Amino acid sequence: MTFYTTIRLIYSTLFFLSLPFIVLQKLIRSRKNKGYRSRWSERFGFVKFQLPQSIWIHCVSVGESIALAPLVKKLAKTHPDEHLLITTMTPTGSAQVTKLYQGYDNIHHTYIPYDIPLFLNHFIKKVNPKLCIIMETELWPNLLACCKKRHIPLILTNARLSKKSAKGYQKIIFITRHMLNCISHINAQTQADAQRFIALHADEKKVSVTGNIKYDFEIDKQVKQQAATLKQKLGTRFTWVAASTHPGEDEIILKAHQKIKQQYPNALLILVPRHPERFDTVFQSIQDHHFKVARRSKNNDEHLEDIDVYLGDTMGELMCFYAVSDIAFVGGSFSNTGGHNMLEPAALSKPILSGPSTFNFTQVAEQLQQNQALLIARNYQELAKYIIDLIQQPEKQKQMGENALRCFNTNKGALDKQLTIIEKAL
Template sequence: MSKLSKIFYNIFIYIYSGIFTAYIPIIYIKKLKRSLKNKLYRKRWSERFGNTKLRLKNSIWIHSVSVGESLSAEPLVKKLLEKNPNRNFIITTTTPTGSDIVKELYKDYKNVYHTYIPYDTKSFVSQFMARVNPKVFIIIETEIWPSILNKCFKEEIPVIIANARLSYRSFRRYIKIPFASDNLFNRISHISAQTHKDAKRFATLGVDKSNITVTGNLKYSLKVPNNLENESKEIRESIKNRPIWIAASTHRGEEEIILKAHENILNIIPNCLLILVPRHKERFNEVSGIINNYSLTQQRRTKSKSYISNETQVYLGDTMGELLNLYFLSDVAFVGGSLVNNGGHNFLEPAALSKAIITGPSLFNFRAIAESFKKFNALNIINTDQELFKIITSLLNDKGLLEKNSTAAYKAFKQNNNVVDKQFKEIQKFL
């Protein structure tokens, strides 16, 4: 890199850091608003200023933004823990829900710590890194913070992006960063890209092609726990032979469509049960209220985890970390965030359990996975409550069709192998 380019880039970092600092009061106003629905947004604010109580040495720093990234990274992180049992691991997230998931996933590990990632200003980042002393920084998927990366480069800390994906929108945003090609992206130690398209975009940003490998998506490496059947035995016995469908990770605007469809389904299949799981826990009470607006009887999981009444028509999954268990109970899975313009959510979990899968048309967060599933005819894409009603009743009334869809979903899930091993191999080189 030229000296002039480096000087201008350092000027950019100072200006960027100053603007970010000035913007923090606005961020806190937004967090206070969100805290009206989720009080956790009012807690642990000091961590976001880099003021952690942790004092670590020789740590491995992993950043996973929220729930999705934390869950997809679990197999990789646990393999790193297995192979590096004497190292400290610090996992940062941005959201409280991400924090909850990390704490639950690694509650049995004494060498795994969680804190919120510091705001991307020079002073907060420096304070945080001085306390956790990372020797490598692993970003799950893609979240580029210039001040954090710049500090890592100055401290000669390897930066690795695992399970990397880069949407066109993010690509256009990053390419506008002044002098980033010479001073930011080409200093990243390694990128394990999900697809060839992601790899090409990173290369265009300035990442050396020799530092990029295409390893596939970690989400394909989901391992189904052996105890799922035993954990679900009691509640499954209470359900007996009722046909069940689940609507998972739903967002505002989707529940009404789902509940209208379920009312129609009950006219055809009177004993059908809907398991409804909102994406965000701050909406649990809101969604319960929406269910009450329909002529449907509901039961909340927090009230009873061991049985479902025969009279229950909608079972509200108002807990965190139990979605896989609820998928296991179901025959058909609708995956939310797809009937509204949210880009969809992970349908690999129900696929790993051989569940027939239904989704809406908004899938831009999982475009590559969706395309691969389409090749196996493993996705049923719907747009309206009437279409949802028709496909659910067709699947539940036709065992042959249900089995065909279930098998296709599992085959699509199994198409990618050894993703964890590939990404672990690249990371281990820097440890």
Template sequence: MPKDPIERLLRAVYSAALYLLLPVTAYHLVWRGFRQHAYFQRWDERYALYGERPPLPGCVWVHAVSVGEVNAAAPLVNALRQQRPDLRLLVTTITPTGSERVRTLWGEAVEHVYLPYDLPGATDRFLAQFRPQAALIMETELWPSLLFACRDRGIPVFVLNARLSARSLRGYRLLAPLVARALRGVRRIAAQSPDDARRFVRLGARPEQVTEVGNLKFDQRVPEGVERFAAEFRARCGHRPTWIAASTHEGEEAAVVAIHRRLRERWPELLLLWAPRHPERFRAAIEHAQHAGWRVATRRLTHWADARDAVFVVDTLGELVQFYAAADVAFVGGSLADIGGHNLLEPAAVGTAVVTGPHLHNFADIARRMEEAGALWIGADAEAVAGAVAALLEDPARRAAMAAAGQTLVEQGRGALARTLALVLPALPPPPAEA
């Protein structure tokens, strides 16, 4: 038990509150399950009940909450597998889409379970089952019970690709005394930007714990075959103007329909590639487009678009980058609704001009850098986004300039992976001695 009486009290109050809310976690899983069936599965992992599952002692544990964080962690996991093939890796997520992405990227080459809820009993069972020798936590997953449990067991914890928006910092106000104490047990916080680093210090981390290393998303590599896929897609759909609305949320769907309707008045042959952020919105996107009177194809049903389709819904996971490459202009969602934006570097990396809405607090540093480089057009609202997409469809030279600026920025931004490995590798168990 901690010697600090204030910490003991804070931890006791936090744990009691979570145990009282335990029925809500089951309700949440049921509610999400009606929207995405995978939430009905693997409840035992949510509470760290592993039954006869054999333990995995001595692993290195990487936690990435969902698809975006798994993609950001991919360069790090791949580098660890290459440089330290002796390590057993455990990758945890919270969402089913994150889980699916882990299996798509690494199959059975890594161990995978859901991270349990932040209950002391569950965290104890989780750590007893896997006994990690190091914990590599991606971005902003600051769970106090888990951080304290790792500290108490002497497990070095790194918060990597760490980001903390001004909004998230304000959101931690109620738990700030507890989170600050939990953060001080972390070995190192590798922040994405100077602003992120300063906010982690304001949250309670000691300055010497925090290092700015850059954003691992710059180190994500474009998958092989993307250009070949884009060329084939364009040929099949009739070599016509195409834009993509990617990572959209429920509150943005009507805007996407309105923008596409407006654009098709100018370009009647225009094709919309529509990739909702969450699988439970695939059907809604299809229905929105059909109700607008358009012919709709989907990746699962028809695999390709043809020259008669007005909308092609990307109702699969893990293929977004290649569809970015097939578009002339990319709108990245989560930015018209007050979500905070999504990864702007993926379309930039494949040479597609990027448009976004104004709500970008989760990607503020990347958005600023891209806008300054001339690689991003930020619309103040849906009408402005429509105008930006129209202007870029009408001006191939401007599109090409934005695309070139984006690719240059991505290339110049690489390096966070090497700096992150330099922090992490010395803390990992040494490789076995050669016979």
């Protein structure tokens, strides 16, 4: 038994012993999101279907599921006889996958099993992957080892590695080197990402810079139709959206909205929390700030012209909310979460605002800033000031939106590059 195998054995044992606590944590979370208490067997490798062979694609949650959709749909179209298996970790990601691939008979979905060989081996026997594709940087030691042992090619696609994450992997370089050795190819988003992987002893010949696939999504035709219908109900007034907010950010957003309404009483905020389990909490917070609020989930079409805040408490409608709005704030950026996808509002030609934490989208944020399409606010005062300035300068608002769209279109092309490498592996 090698030293690395011993380390994995210790890791697997500790992971197995921690399962009761993991289950308890999910049961606690299920009080707010019932999805965490369903389909438990899948997390232990028990799949309800058997596949003769499959292309296994893993994406963690909602954002990755949406970003990967063009690649998955193209694979499903060009390989109609292949079974595609999409795995996720969260109920929200699962719901998104189910919605994205309705009508695709050759696309299947299940939760990914816990990273324990007993569960992974049972799972792999059931789905028989001929290729495993992992979105971004979801590295699990046993998953990688199981694929290598069974000679299943594994591609890390749209891979990114921040300076902070690279330092973390550097601290366990012996383990990192073994994990990276299990990967057949890395499709890195940027040259900086590629160099960080290589610095961690990834084989330079197996690393390519292919760009960010998140630039390659197409806007559903229904989005603009839905937005036009919603805009009619909300009224033709200034509207801004705060999307994918995390705990602690809603307070900042609502304070900014209070300042905006001092000058523009008719202004409307669409507030969209990132996680469904927070919908009720955020609704209460909006009321505590003495705003008149309506919930999207209630589908109440009456008196929406009079509300101050519209709570986006549904799944899969974020693009619609972006389309309705004049200005977009992207959350996860005041909470040190690293931000979320700024390309969605960019594709809709919207001026973009963000908090200072954007390390998940460093290159995207830099390009949008260089193209004068993104403003970074440090607090609620700056956020309110930027929005008020843009309301007062409609030409600047329009120019920022055009700059955002141009930046989005200029960076397309990653999809074809990544597909070429995937096709070679197939």
